[in-house]
Amino acid sequence: MQYLVSVIDDRTASATEEEMTAIHGFNDRLRAEGNWVFAGGLAAPDTATVIDNRGEQPLLTDGPFLETKEFLAGFWVIEAPDLDAALALAAEGSKHCNRRVEVRPFL
Amino acid sequence: MSGDGVREAVARAHRAEWARIVAALTRRFGDLDVAEEAAAEAFAAAVERWPADGVPPAPGGWLATTATRRAIDRIRREGKRDGKQREARMLHDDTPHEHVGAIDDDRLRLIFTCCHPALAPESRVALTLRMVGGLTVAEIARAFLVQESAMGRRITRAKAKIKAARIPYRVPAAEDLPARVSGVLAVLYLVFNEGYLPTGPAAGPVRRDLTAEAIRLTRLVRGLLPADGEAAGLLALMLLTEARRPARVSANGELVPLGEQDRGSWDAALVAEGHRLVRERLAAGEAPGRYQILAAINAVHTSARDVRDTDWSQVVALYDQLVRLDPSPVVALNRAVAVAETDGPHVALAAVDRLADSLAGYHAFHATRADLLRRLGRGGAAREAYDRAVELAGNTAETAYLTRRRDAAG
Numbered sequence: 001m002q003y004l005v006s007v008i009d010d011r012t013a014s015a016t017e018e019e020m021t022a023i024h025g026f027n028d029r030l031r032a033e034g035n036w037v038f039a040g041g042l043a044a045p046d047t048a049t050v051i052d053n054r055g056e057q058p059l060l061t062d063g064p065f066l067e068t069k070e071f072l073a074g075f076w077v078i079e080a081p082d083l084d085a086a087l088a089l090a091a092e093g094s095k096h097c098n099r100r101v102e103v104r105p106f107l
Numbered sequence: 108m109s110g111d112g113v114r115e116a117v118a119r120a121h122r123a124e125w126a127r128i129v130a131a132l133t134r135r136f137g138d139l140d141v142a143e144e145a146a147a148e149a150f151a152a153a154v155e156r157w158p159a160d161g162v163p164p165a166p167g168g169w170l171a172t173t174a175t176r177r178a179i180d181r182i183r184r185e186g187k188r189d190g191k192q193r194e195a196r197m198l199h200d201d202t203p204h205e206h207v208g209a210i211d212d213d214r215l216r217l218i219f220t221c222c223h224p225a226l227a228p229e230s231r232v233a234l235t236l237r238m239v240g241g242l243t244v245a246e247i248a249r250a251f252l253v254q255e256s257a258m259g260r261r262i263t264r265a266k267a268k269i270k271a272a273r274i275p276y277r278v279p280a281a282e283d284l285p286a287r288v289s290g291v292l293a294v295l296y297l298v299f300n301e302g303y304l305p306t307g308p309a310a311g312p313v314r315r316d317l318t319a320e321a322i323r324l325t326r327l328v329r330g331l332l333p334a335d336g337e338a339a340g341l342l343a344l345m346l347l348t349e350a351r352r353p354a355r356v357s358a359n360g361e362l363v364p365l366g367e368q369d370r371g372s373w374d375a376a377l378v379a380e381g382h383r384l385v386r387e388r389l390a391a392g393e394a395p396g397r398y399q400i401l402a403a404i405n406a407v408h409t410s411a412r413d414v415r416d417t418d419w420s421q422v423v424a425l426y427d428q429l430v431r432l433d434p435s436p437v438v439a440l441n442r443a444v445a446v447a448e449t450d451g452p453h454v455a456l457a458a459v460d461r462l463a464d465s466l467a468g469y470h471a472f473h474a475t476r477a478d479l480l481r482r483l484g485r486g487g488a489a490r491e492a493y494d495r496a497v498e499l500a501g502n503t504a505e506t507a508y509l510t511r512r513r514d515a516a517g
Contacts, residue, residue: 081273081275083225083274084274084279103272107271
């Protein structure tokens with residue numbers, strides 16, 4: 001079972017050196033214990049481009065599709081047997097990156 | 108057997124067997140919906156068949172067999188569905204299917220799943236009453252004064268989240284158990300309190316159905332977790348509170364405060380059972396949690412034949428103990444009520460006034476202040492405080508009591 005652990009923030013690339021070290025250490029453990037699928041940090045929402053190619057030709061719009069004060073700043077995709085295991089890992093992730101996180105199951 | 112006799116037999120079987128059947132089916136088929144529907148169909152079949160065929164010698168076995176057949180029928184009907192998709196909808200249960208002692212009761216798994224902290228508190232309450240308590244969606248909706256359709260959606264959404272997010276169907280690991288048990292007890296206490304002091308003008312002063320259901324489910328949890336002191340404490344607290352119910356609302360629908368209650372009308376059997384549990388916990392010699400301390404406070408009150416016999420210094424000492432566990436302003440407010448009896452209303456009022464910032468929106472804060480001001484002969488200030496308490500109170504009997512007190516404050 002895979003879960004998306006979204007990191008919620010109101011700034012991007014705002015992690016301190018200390019937080020980055022903690023995140024790398026946590027990632028190594030995820031890999032060692034078989035919970036790692038993928039992870040990454042994202043650039044600011046205003047660097048986003050929305051593409052709508054449902055019509056004749058692709059329509060490009062500058063900016064995120066949703067303007068919010070808080071946004072997705074990064075994420076983990078983790079492998080976990082159930083929600084309790086995923087929540088335990090996400091709780092550690094929140095501690096290490098020092099941000100709130102949201103846990104959402106993949107279909 | 109008479110019609111009444113059969114109805115009583117079905118009702119008795121429902122109380123005794125519903126949770127067991129739903130829990131066992133959930134375990135076997137890994138699906139809360141299948142379990143809930145099959146159990147409901149089995150009881151409907153009993154209502155239909157028992158009057159003609161007679162009540163079977165082992166009603167629980169009859170119901171379990173019938174429910175299992177219904178569940179298998181339904182799964183066969185749905186068998187055309189993609190197997191993988193079905194598997195994905197199954198509840199996650201990775202523990203070996205073997206007996207591992209008294210704690211491995213399927214009903215406990217069901218309770219922990221329904222009270223999972225990833226569900227919204229109001230969903231935990233609704234799901235527990237439906238799946239464990241066996242109340243219908245309509246009954247739960249009525250109890251919480253929401254539309255039946257809204258309550259149905261709440262329960263459906265919670266079940267869908269359990270499946271999609273894979274909330275496990277198991278008793279939590281030993282290291283997580285105390286926190287998770289306290290989550291379960293919080294749900295039961297919420298049900299009890301909504302029954303004991305219902306809010307909203309449409310609710311009666313007491314919801315006997317909810318207090319009874321909360322006590323029944325707490326008895327079940329207490330039976331399943333006999334070593335848990337807080338489960339015993341919560342049961343004792345509920346019993347000692349429920350025992351006073353007959354004296355709590357006057358004939359004209361007004362709340363009667365503890366000090367003015369007719370203690371002869373308290374339920375002596377409930378008091379005795381509550382006291383027995385409190386003594387049992389004291390003898391265990393473990394540091395008590397909040398429910399055990401609250402139960403002990405209620406035991407002191409229910410030990411006094413007359414309010415003047417109340418051992419108030421013992422009550423204050425217990426509140427001191429509770430403050431160390433839970434330094435919240437509400438606990439401090441309740442402590443101040445006892446302090447008024449040991450050190451006088453003047454000292455108590457000073458303690459209450461220190462809580463003004465955090466409790467300005469809480470009716471009991473203003474009601475307590477009003478009473479202390481009244482006792483100090485400050486009628487005008489008391490009246491103002493009663494005004495504020497009446498404004499904020501949600502319970503009809505409490506509003507009636509506070510209004511009369513305000514009018515008497517001059």
